[in-house]
Amino acid sequence: MTFTPFTLSVPEAQLVDLRERLATTRFPSELPGVGWERGPSLAVVRELCRHWQHGFDWRAVEAALNRHPQWIADIDGQPIHFLHVRSRHAEARPLLLIHGWPGTVLEYIDLIDALTDPVAHGGRPEDAFHVVLPSVPGFGFSGPTRDKGWSPERVARAFVRLMVELGYERFGVHGNDFGSIAGREIALFAPERLIGAHVTQFFAFPSGDPEEFAALTPDEHARLAELALFGERDGYNQIMGKRPQALAYALNDSPAGLLAWNLDLLLTFGDRPHQLTPDQILAGVTIFWLTQTAGSAAAIYFEAGRSGAWEKPDKTTAPMGISVFRHDFRSVRRFAERYHERIVFWSEHDRGGHFASLEVPELLLADLRAFFAALP
Numbered sequence: 261m262t263f264t265p266f267t268l269s270v271p272e273a274q275l276v277d278l279r280e281r282l283a284t285t286r287f288p289s290e291l292p293g294v295g296w297e298r299g300p301s302l303a304v305v306r307e308l309c310r311h312w313q314h315g316f317d318w319r320a321v322e323a324a325l326n327r328h329p330q331w332i333a334d335i336d337g338q339p340i341h342f343l344h345v346r347s348r349h350a351e352a353r354p355l356l357l358i359h360g361w362p363g364t365v366l367e368y369i370d371l372i373d374a375l376t377d378p379v380a381h382g383g384r385p386e387d388a389f390h391v392v393l394p395s396v397p398g399f400g401f402s403g404p405t406r407d408k409g410w411s412p413e414r415v416a417r418a419f420v421r422l423m424v425e426l427g428y429e430r431f432g433v434h435g436n437d438f439g440s441i442a443g444r445e446i447a448l449f450a451p452e453r454l455i456g457a458h459v460t461q462f463f464a465f466p467s468g469d470p471e472e473f474a475a476l477t478p479d480e481h482a483r484l485a486e487l488a489l490f491g492e493r494d495g496y497n498q499i500m501g502k503r504p505q506a507l508a509y510a511l512n513d514s515p516a517g518l519l520a521w522n523l524d525l526l527l528t529f530g531d532r533p534h535q536l537t538p539d540q541i542l543a544g545v546t547i548f549w550l551t552q553t554a555g556s557a558a559a560i561y562f563e564a565g566r567s568g569a570w571e572k573p574d575k576t577t578a579p580m581g582i583s584v585f586r587h588d589f590r591s592v593r594r595f596a597e598r599y600h601e602r603i604v605f606w607s608e609h610d611r612g613g614h615f616a617s618l619e620v621p622e623l624l625l626a627d628l629r630a631f632f633a634a635l636p
Contacts, residue, residue, distance in 0.1 A: 261425045266330040266341060266401065268322050270550055275318055278515055278549060282313040285516040296530025299495075300523045304530070308523070309516050312542050321543045324369060332401075333425070335418045338410070341365075341401035342394035344426065347376040352388035353455060353632060354428035356419060360437020361557055362522035364400045364547045365393050366540075367436065367617050374625050387629045392426060394419060396438065398556035400547045405556045411567035412438065412560075416445035420453060432632055433457040436617065438560060441569055444599075447576035456579035456635045458605070458628060460616060461589050462596035463570065472594075483590045490589060493529045496521065500561035508555025511548075518554050519545050528613055532587040535612075535619035574599075581605030581631040583624060585612030605631040 290302040328343045343365060346352070355375065359367040368391075374381035375389045395402040397410050397418065419442065423431050432455040435443035440459035447457045466473060466484065476484070499507055511518045522545050527534055548554045564570065580600045584590050586609060596603060607627045612620040 261333055261335065261421070263331045263333050266332050268325050268330070268401070270318065270322065274550055278546070279313050281515050282309050285309060285514070287516070300520045300527070301530060304527075305516065305520045305523065308519060308538060308541065311538050312515070312519070312546075316539060316542045316546070318543075318546055321366070321546070325365070328372060330401075333422055335421055336414070338397045338406055338418070339403055340394055340397060340418060340422065341403075342392060342422065343372070345372050345376050345391045345393075347388040347390050349378075349385050349388035351386070352376070352390045354423065354426075354431035355389040355391055355628075355632075356423055356431055356433045357391060357393045358419065358433065358435040358439030358442045359393075359396060359399070360435070360439050361399075361560060362525060362544065362548070363437060363439075363615065364544045365395050366544050366547070367615060368393055370621050371617055371625060374621075375628070378629070381625075383629060387633065389432070389632075390428070392423060392428070392431075394422065396442075396557075396560070398560060399553055400551050402553075403551060403556075404553055405559065409563065409567075410560065411563045412441045412569045413445045413449070413567060414563075415560075416442045417449070420446060420450050423453070429453070430455055432635075434459070434628060436460045437614065438564075441564070444576060445569070447578040447580065447600075448572070448574050451576070451578040454578040456581060456604070456632060457576075458581040458583070458631045460583055460585065460614075460624075462580075462582055462591040462600065464591065464595035464599050466595065467598070476592075476594075480592050480594070483592050486590060490529075493524075496524055497561060500558040501565045502562070504555060504558040504562045507558055511554035511558070512552055515545075515549050518549055521554075522548070525614065528587060532613060533611075534587065534615075536615060540618050572599075576600045577602060579604045579635055581607075581627075583607045583609065583616065583627040585609050585614075585616045585620070585623075587611070587613035588616065589614070604634065 333340045357368045378387035398405040433443045440461045443457040443459050580603050616624050
C-alpha cells in the first residue's frame with residue numbers, strides 16, 4: 261500500500277464560484293407557521309446561506325486541517341484520505357475514528373490534540389492515543405466511490421487494512437452514526453484486532469415479542485417514542501437508501517440545496533437543542549460541495565440497505581462501549597445486548613446531540629479515556 265502526502269489547497273476560483281451560486285439562489289416558498297414540520301426552516305436556511313456567502317472563512321478550515329499530517333492511500337481501488345497524528349507518548353494506543361453522515365473528518369478535528377497530548381489537556385500520559393482519522397469512501401477528500409458495493413462492511417475492512425499497514429496490529433475504534441455501524445462490523449469480522457470499540461449509537465430495535473414490550477420500563481418506552489418520532493422524519497434515509505442518484509443532481513448543483521438537505525440531521529429536525537455553530541455546520545457542508553461528494557456520500561445508505569447491514573443477527577464478542585447523549589437517538593440496553601456479548605461501558609449524558617464530538621467534546625473525551633483505560 262502506498263501513502264501519498266496530502267495538503268489541502270482549494271483554488272480561489274472554486275470559492276468565488278460557490279459565492280456566486282449562493283448569490284443567485286432561488287429559495288422556495290414556505291407555508292405560514294410550518295417551521296421545521298416539513299423540512300428545514302426557510303429563515304434558518306436563508307441566514308446560513310447569507311453567512312456562507314459573506315462571513316464564512318474556508319481558509320481557516322483549510323489551515324486547521326493542514327495542521328495535521330494527511331495522506332491518501334489506495335485501498336481496493338479507492339483513494340482514501342486520512343489524518344494520522346502520532347502521540348509523543350510511546351505507549352499511546354492506536355485509535356481509529358470513523359465519522360458518519362452528513363459528517364466529515366471535521367467531526368473529530370477538535371479532539372485530536374487532547375487525544376494525542378492528554379497531559380496538556382487535563383489527562384495522564386496513559387490516556388494518550390495515536391489518532392487515525394479517515395474520510396469514509398465517497399465522502400470528502402476520499403472522493404466519489406469508483407465502483408459499487410462500498411457497504412459498511414467493505415468500508416470497515418478497508419479501514420482495518422489501513423490500520424495494519426500503518427503498523428497497528430491491535431487498535432481501538434470510535435464511531436458515530438455510520439461510524440457506529442462500521443465499528444460493529446470490525447468487531448464482527450476482526451475481534452482479534454480490537455482493543456475495544458466505542459460508539460454513540462447501538463442500532464438495536466424491538467424484536468416484536470409482546471412479552472419484551474410489556475417488560476419495558478417507562479424510560480425505555482420514552483426512548484422508543486423518540487425513535488418513532490425519528491422514524492417519522494427520516495425522509496433522507498428513505499430517499500438515499502432507494503434513489504440516491506436522483507438526489508445527487510440537485511445536491512451537486514445547488515449549494516443551498518446541499519445545505520438544506522444536510523441540515524435536517526445536523527440540526528436534528530429543528531426540534532431538539534443543539535450546540536453546533538454556523539461555522540461548524542458550513543465547514544462540513546463546504547467539504548461536500550468542494551469535493552462533489554454529496555451524491556456518493558448519499559449512496560452509503562443504498563449500499564447499507566442492499567448489504568443487510570441493519571439486520572445482521574450476528575453477535576459481537578469484543579469489548580464494546582457506548583456514550584448516549586440526551587438529544588440524540590438513545591439506545592436501549594436490553595435490545596443492544598441481543599447483538600453485543602460484552603458491553604463493558606455504558607455512559608448517559610443529559611446534554612449533547614447527534615454530533616457530540618462537536619457539541620460536547622469534553623464529555624466524549626472523558627468517556628473515551630474511561631472506556632479504554634479499563635481495557636488491557
